[in-house]
Amino acid sequence: MKHFTRIAVAAAMALAVAAPAHATLVEITNCGSSAVACTITTTPPNPVARDPNDGVLLAWNEVQNFTLLSDLRVDRVFDPLASFVMAAPGGDFFIKAGTVVSSHYIQWDPTPNGRRVTATITLDSQVFAFMTADQNMFDSDAALGLPGLDYNDFTARGLEGTDLTVFNGNSVNIDWQATSPGDWTRLITAFSPTAAIPVPASLPLMAGALGLAGLLRLRRKV
Structure with missing residues (x-):
């Protein structure tokens, strides 16, 4: 699951970089x-x-x-x-x-x-x-x-x-x-x-990816 978390964070960061600049x-x-x-x-x-x-x-x-x-x-x-x-x-x-x-x-x-x-x-x-x-x-x-x-x-x-x-x-x-x-x-x-587009426009994407990773990790523990 740590591997998945790293992937999710990397994907979120990639999306943040890809977001349009001001x-x-x-x-x-x-x-x-x-x-x-x-x-x-x-x-x-x-x-x-x-x-x-x-x-x-x-x-x-x-x-x-x-x-x-x-x-x-x-x-x-x-x-x-x-x-x-x-x-x-x-x-x-x-x-x-x-x-x-x-x-x-x-x-x-x-x-x-x-x-x-x-x-x-x-x-x-x-x-x-x-x-x-x-x-x-x-x-x-x-x-x-x-x-x-x-x-x-x-x-x-x-x-x-x-x-x-x-x-x-x-x-x-x-x-x-x-x-x-x-x-x-x-x-x-x-x-x-x-x-x-607001400056932190990509932050919800990152939060969503991290949230998904956390949810999957919790399910695995259960």
């Missing part, structure tokens, strides 16, 4: 062109540096599963006809108040020897929109920015008009070119099922 950015693939690396981080630079000059496409999660208290102005949307989207003056769009969104920050600052990065950024829910204009980024920092992070509020942190960002369901394909101070954008996605 991150809605899943992976960055197809990292290419002049990028040195494409990285998802849980410890972004604080304050955000205006000119890292490191050639790294860096991404991190911000506020997750936030119910918008007012209309959120964005630069592009995946579907202008979506029920929670409406047109805004100047060619922008609004995601309507009451919509549940998650936010993610992407920065690209090239090395002096390269300008372009290509990559596929995959998340765990539908990509709704992205922001690129300085003012839209500034206006959303307080509500959607990572708490405690100094975004430094420098100008020219948005994308250029020639930068390509293609919506593809739960992912975006990017082809960005930049000089200093680089490119920054805020991706807006739908409700994140991963972020909604």
Whole structure:
């Protein structure tokens, strides 16, 4: 029975490891062109540096599963006809108040020897929109920015008009070119099922496995 108990504990631990982590950015693939690396981080630079000059496409999660208290102005949307989207003056769009969104920050600052990065950024829910204009980024920092992070509020942190960002369901394909101070954008996605899972989500599985092992051991003694 001790052998069974060890198996049960091992199985429970395996399930715990397999449980989703608290991150809605899943992976960055197809990292290419002049990028040195494409990285998802849980410890972004604080304050955000205006000119890292490191050639790294860096991404991190911000506020997750936030119910918008007012209309959120964005630069592009995946579907202008979506029920929670409406047109805004100047060619922008609004995601309507009451919509549940998650936010993610992407920065690209090239090395002096390269300008372009290509990559596929995959998340765990539908990509709704992205922001690129300085003012839209500034206006959303307080509500959607990572708490405690100094975004430094420098100008020219948005994308250029020639930068390509293609919506593809739960992912975006990017082809960005930049000089200093680089490119920054805020991706807006739908409700994140991963972020909604409590940290100890795997603990009931482990408890159940241990309980089963104990029950079988008790029966054997009887």
